Amino acid sequence: MPKKRPVAIALAGALCLVTAACADSTDETGDKASAAAATSGYPVTLDNCGVSEKFTKAPSRVVTMNGASVAEVSTLLALGLGDSIAANQQTYGMSEVAGRADAIKALPNGDVKLNDAYDIPREAMIGLRPDLVLSTTSYGFDEKNGFATREQLKDVGANTYVSPQGCDQDTSKMTIADSYRLLRDLGKIFNVSDKAEQLIADSEKNIAAVSGKVEGEKKPKVMVLFSNMTMGGNDFSSVVAKGIYNDILTKAGGSNAFESASKTSFADLSKEKVAATDVDALVVIGYNDPDPAAYAKKLLKEFPQWPAAKNNTYVALSDSMYLGPSNDLAVEKIAKALHPDKF
Structure with missing residues (x-):
């Protein structure tokens, strides 16, 4: 856990x-400070x-x-x-x-x-x-x-x-x-x-260029979660359901596999629910975790039935996946993982 x-x-x-x-x-005149x-x-x-x-x-x-x-x-x-x-x-x-x-x-x-x-x-x-x-x-x-x-x-x-x-x-x-x-x-x-x-x-220019390359392509189902973080009572309580993450996924040519799992930003999911969902790709966000890629690889081994596991499709990200000035980097990295033939 x-x-x-x-x-x-x-x-x-x-x-x-x-x-x-x-x-x-200000419409004051003659006032040097103003x-x-x-x-x-x-x-x-x-x-x-x-x-x-x-x-x-x-x-x-x-x-x-x-x-x-x-x-x-x-x-x-x-x-x-x-x-x-x-x-x-x-x-x-x-x-x-x-x-x-x-x-x-x-x-x-x-x-x-x-x-x-x-x-x-x-x-x-x-x-x-x-x-x-x-x-x-x-x-x-x-x-x-x-x-x-x-x-x-x-x-x-x-x-x-x-x-x-x-x-x-x-x-x-x-x-x-x-x-x-x-x-x-x-x-x-x-x-x-x-x-x-x-x-x-x-x-905006970077995102438009990336989105243009993946436009019209099938949108893989992506699981987005924070690595080694627990926020609820179930095995998977840091799974993203809604928010800026979904906007980034959409622009990268993907979709959130668990968007309907919660009305709030995060879903608190059982291992059974996660196992029963087709996941085409993983996006693991590292928050003060030195190796989110290792967490992603562990999940792919834990759920070998996922298409993501069969194709070894994952992206480890940090600050670009969150509110901030670098969302275009997340869009680009995810798009390249989801649609490698377009880059």
Whole structure:
């Protein structure tokens, strides 16, 4: 049985409101400060989960909460904003992007004592003196969980931001578009919108090229799950049912074999249910697992009746399969495994 990890609870919730962003306008004249702000793109106001967040300059002491995610820290690094991070608690230990895992590892962590959810408790958060706190879901600002609330952080001069689809912790409707929304929002907050738009355009171009090659092909049934992770009572409780994963699969020319197994993002399945399902390919996501490929190979041996086992069809992925700036890499890797004759 996989080892049960406390962060699994956060992972299940971490991934429904899409945030909207707009720049405030100013028509004051003769005020040099206002003119400078207008030239720099500030002030910027985001309506984030029903909370209005106003930015008058680029944040310089950013704290990224764990949330069993690397979406926020990876997006900051992709935008060239690593120097603005005062404390980071996000890590997968691996990445499809060369150098990213090492770059994340090198970031300061704030030297704080984490709580049972491996995240930053209220007093420690206040002590970090942040000017922006990023959380994958509203869980990270829930006082019942021992975290600083958005109101408490505002009182000490910190803006806060909950990533797209994280407002009510229901991530079942998340798509690649939410990764783009995160890029755009952080681009506006830090006045690097041009960089954000370029990253989005490059991703869209890559995905369109891959999807074009597999268009019209039969869609293999894919099982997506996190390696060596338990989130429920059955043998297979980290199986993906809905969310951004399905959008990635669709664009790669595949389909989720267990999409109907749950109304939420994850399914909690028995070994018998898994064995009785035809699985054409495996996508195993490594979350702080140094060898998700080994887990994939173990499953293929455990279920030799699967077409996936007979054809040895699997993909081991990490951060590209999740909310973040690199979904196009997951689309490409999965498409090549599902439709090798098209590449």
